[in-house]
Amino acid sequence: MTFLTAQTSLAKRLHARLDALMPEPAGAQASVIEAMRYAVMGGGKRVRPFLLVETARMLGHADEGALTAGAALECLHTYSLVHDDLPCMDDDDMRRGRATVHKAFDEMTAVLAGDGLLTLAFELMARDEVHPDPAVRIALVSDLAKASGSLGMIGGQVMDMTVSETDRSEKTITDLQAMKTGALIEFACVAGARLAGADANTTDIMRAYAQDLGLAFQIKDDILDAEGDAEIMGKAARKDNALGKATFVSILGLEAAREKANKLGEHAKARLAQFGHEAEILRDTVDFILSRDK
């Protein structure tokens, strides 16, 4: 089975699970629940829940609870997109080929829908069905809060909004991306290992894999932004370029950025050397991330 087969299957299962787990639009708060569903059910690559569920499966934990943990993670990731798209932040009109939440609804609804998704992420992660051991669930809640908080994902967004162009070195944007997108990708793989009851050594291997993959993912995003086609990507391309924003491409050049991404991809795959056939999909994931056109 390749990445694409596994990912398509996961995306379908995740869609059904999210549909079952999310509240139904009803009553006076229907608008915000509709906006939460609009944002989450709109698709996307589902990379984070995929990595969580696939890591758990590879380590022998093919359990339905991982899918609920993946749904929680996708809610958290989606909230960050909804808030980052707001006029006071990136001010984006399009996301995943559709109007952003504040465009399709309004700004108030977008703020509250983001808040609702962030809160729902923790509600879902705390559910019994995620794992029978409450100690595992509370560790997931704690890890998720740290990965997404002011010293993780939110901190990365602040950096991205405030660090001046002249201060953007390769080191700065590496640190920034490690927080802004890397932290949740790392959480995904570590959470999969936790659910599978992996030992510390295996968990560290999955963390290292995720760190290499996460940075490769971001560099590929910058490459796509520099040369990509907005129609394929479903969002504004060449945006960073138009804003004069430093990216891995503007700092390293297109060729060196591509080389760096490929090298990180090789590293990520090498991390999985101790695994055999069971790691095939996670190895293929690396190739997919680097060859995608959106």
Added chain:
Amino acid sequence: MTFLTAQTSLAKRLHARLDALMPEPAGAQASVIEAMRYAVMGGGKRVRPFLLVETARMLGHADEGALTAGAALECLHTYSLVHDDLPCMDDDDMRRGRATVHKAFDEMTAVLAGDGLLTLAFELMARDEVHPDPAVRIALVSDLAKASGSLGMIGGQVMDMTVSETDRSEKTITDLQAMKTGALIEFACVAGARLAGADANTTDIMRAYAQDLGLAFQIKDDILDAEGDAEIMGKAARKDNALGKATFVSILGLEAAREKANKLGEHAKARLAQFGHEAEILRDTVDFILSRDK
């Protein structure tokens, strides 16, 4: 010991605990951490953490862990104030006698500081120090997420922003306030009972006390808004009135609203009938809530 002595002592301990628990402003994300601290350390009555810690203490659990749970709850409450004050929601300039976060900083920082506080609330609630049993901590996380989510506090805010004036009956605003402010007050008392290992019956008593107290609190807020002094209150008074917004006062009239609040206060105190001297402070809390001038 009366409410005021107990509350002053709790507010001081909570301030120190929050100061120790919150991240330090440093690095590129310093601005958002400063804004989080500005919002949380600015004071306020600390009613929710007080109810949590005092319920736990009354039920025999005078543990430092309850203070950390209270700090988590105050972070969550504060995030809701920061986001509710935003221009796209209530558009308030003043809060607790100072500029609101988006006025003292900017809108982007206010959105992210709110997100950071919401996330921090769950990080703190998951900490070992809150309670040695992870099953208790995961129950607190789950309860907190439900109380503050789209079917709780956020849902109440949506209702408050969208329900038309003609649809505001006494029943509507009672339901609205049960979600918008009642859910977290109820959480506070139930969490205190959970930390103390209370049985289902005692937990239900504390829930009922919190429901009566929460509604009385809200009616008193409306009374203060109708007749209060903005200088004492530290925020805009007569705001609901100026906006033509239906309140318990505009629907019931000032006298009937006062009567209703007092009756709810009597009910709340009656809930505690099975307790003796140890419930003195929670009884006095009711009287304080009803006699406060801000």
